[in-house]
Amino acid sequence: MFSKNYWLMKSEPSTFSIDDLARSPGQTTYWDGVRNYQARNFMRDMAVGDQVLFYHSNAEPPAIVGIAKVVRTAYPDSTQFDKKDKHYDPASKLSEPRWNMVDIKYVRTFPKPLTLDELRRDPALKEMILLKKGSRLSVQPVTSSEWKHILHLAED
DNA sequence: GCCAACGTTGGC
DNA sequence: GCCAACGTTGGC
Numbered sequence: 001m002f003s004k005n006y007w008l009m010k011s012e013p014s015t016f017s018i019d020d021l022a023r024s025p026g027q028t029t030y031w032d033g034v035r036n037y038q039a040r041n042f043m044r045d046m047a048v049g050d051q052v053l054f055y056h057s058n059a060e061p062p063a064i065v066g067i068a069k070v071v072r073t074a075y076p077d078s079t080q081f082d083k084k085d086k087h088y089d090p091a092s093k094l095s096e097p098r099w100n101m102v103d104i105k106y107v108r109t110f111p112k113p114l115t116l117d118e119l120r121r122d123p124a125l126k127e128m129i130l131l132k133k134g135s136r137l138s139v140q141p142v143t144s145s146e147w148k149h150i151l152h153l154a155e156d
Numbered sequence: 157g158c159c160a161a162c163g164t165t166g167g168c
Numbered sequence: 169g170c171c172a173a174c175g176t177t178g179g180c
Contacts, residue, residue: 012166035164036175058166116167134173136165 006142007046008053008064008130009104018054018066018109027106028071031139032079033087035099039139043102044074052104053142053150055130056113063113064150072103110154124149 009031011017021029034040050070056063076097079085092098119125129140142150 010166038175062167136174138165 005047005050006053006144006147007042007050007070008055008140008142009068010055010057010138012058013056014058017056018068018106021054021068021104021106022109024106028103030072030077030101030103032077032101034077034101034139035087035089036138039137040100042137042139042141043100045141046070046073046102048073051107051147053147057138061113062116064110064119064154065113066109067107068104069107070102071105074100074102077101112154114150114153118153119150122149122153 013019016029021027031043034043048070052068052070053064054066054068056065077087077099079087080089080092080097080099081094082088087099089098116131119128120131125131125146128142128146129135129137
């Protein structure tokens with residue numbers, strides 16, 4: 001099942017794409033703005049070195065586009081305290097921050113994006129959280145067999 | 157504790 | 169732009 005070493009994170013490329021990550025200072029960024037408890041809890045489970053599938057949502061086409069890795073474990077997301085930020089949370093206390101972020105670093109971009117359509121047609125991936133009807137989780141675990149299968153697809 | 161209303165996500 | 173699915177909020 002979930003080994004807690006593999007994850008998938010969604011981002012809208014119009015907001016932050018894998019190219020943006022590759023161009024970031026140190027090819028590293030903080031993953032802010034997660035405001036869903038389940039997604040947050042998964043981020044709290046992340047360890048340095050864990051690997052992450054980078055998924056482009058609201059994209060044409062939606063696809064897994066590459067790999068990143070965790071370089072810093074969960075710490076308070078500063079945007080929750082910033083009144084001017086879109087993700088400001090007035091209910092969160094400095095002494096007890098509600099939301100976390102992690103830092104991730106670019107690893108590589110797949111030669112060809114693995115589209116949602118292509119993933120859906122693959123029987124080996126039918127249990128992936130990403131592909132479940134109505135699934136909107138922006139941070140989710142990936143099993144080691146799913147991970148291996150996806151990397152294999154990415155090599156073709 | 158229920159559930160209607162609302163806001164968001166994200167594929168299409 | 170539409171809308172189904174989902175999560176959260178708040179009145180009761």
